[in-house]
Amino acid sequence: MPEGHTIHRLARQLNASLATKPVQASSPQGRFADGAERLDGLTLLGAEAWGKYLFCEFDSGDVLHVHLGLIGKFRSRKAPVPDPVGQVRLRLQNEAIAWDLSGPTRCEIISPSEQEQISSRLGADPLRSDADVAAAQEKFSQSKRAVGALVLDQSVIAGIGNVYRAELLFLCAIHPARQARSLSEDEFALLWSETVRLLRIGERMGRIVTTDPAEIGATRSRMKSEERLYAYHRDVCKRCGSGIEVLKIGGRPIWYCPSCQPS
Ligand SMILES: [Zn+2]
Known part of the structure; x- marks a missing residue:
């Protein structure tokens, strides 16, 4: 079960492997086809975690909001990237790596102000330097x-x-x-x-x-x-x-x- 440490680790790994470069986005399963199309080709500026919530900010101003829930997974596949396995809601990739998201309770595109609304309802995150x-x-x-x-x-x-x-x-x-x-x-x-x-x-x-x-x-x-x-x-x-x-x-x-x- 993912707890806060999982999401912070994910944010760190997404930053190290995908950030500051354009990413290809797709929804192999199809349930996030519109969202993936909107993100495809954008540059990931950075990922951050707050508690169990993951936010990925893109250069369009769009924010990808992910909550893994109890069974969600966001797994990496190194190049040569294999075909998606199972119900992959979203794949983010570049030439070196792919990240496959499956089983999340939330996977949606939100605005920075919506991100703020979500964060404002969350308590102090022990892994954030701004924890209150x-x-x-x-x-x-x-x-x-x-x-x-x-x-x-x-x-x-x-x-x-x-x-x-x-x-x-x-x-x-x-x-x-x-x-x-x-x-x-x-x-x-x-x-x-x-x-x-x-x-x-x-x-x-x-x-x-x-x-x-x-x-x-x-x-x-x-x-x-x-x-x-x-x-x-x-x-x-x-x-x-x-x-x-x-x-x-x-x-x-x-x-x-x-x-x-x-x-
Ligand atoms: Zn005891």
Whole structure:
């Protein structure tokens, strides 16, 4: 499931491989034929992420807005570029590389002011230098909702999905059902700094790894998949061995350790 780290990594890779040059755009599947025709031959000025939203700005002023949702993928194919596989909504390519977008919940052309409207509804993005941490903290300090719900609320913090949510609250020893406003300043500060740290690791690695290499006894890139998380979707806590429990908070299940995250 793509979380904020995926989208920031994508933006970085799109900038490195496609930006500042004209791109060919097509919709092999046909569902974005008009949009692709409009983008074809334009120069990509740059791609940027805000939370789970991707914006690609073209020299016509058009902005391609993509949201991958739960199952969307934006994959690269190096030259010689093979034919599209499966339901490719949009292919962006130059002579060296193609990027194939499939299964997005959003793929549309919007204006810069529409982009601003979308961004203005989003909360602080831990991977953006302009993240408004104070605004996020203010929302926490006033909310009676469960901290597990607020962390997932994209209008408060943008970019955290269900995996990072469980792991962040685990690492901060915060029970997910606690009221958000019960967090101390230190607890919020730790939650924010851990969010930034973990999403940066995820952006760099292209996968979610939250465990400490010293604790696991392996570098992050050598960890087996079952060594990369402490609590999410586990039966027992990776740290203390207690049974992991599950609550439904914010409409989705959250896994937590009752010993490491006392209420
Ligand atoms: Zn534990």
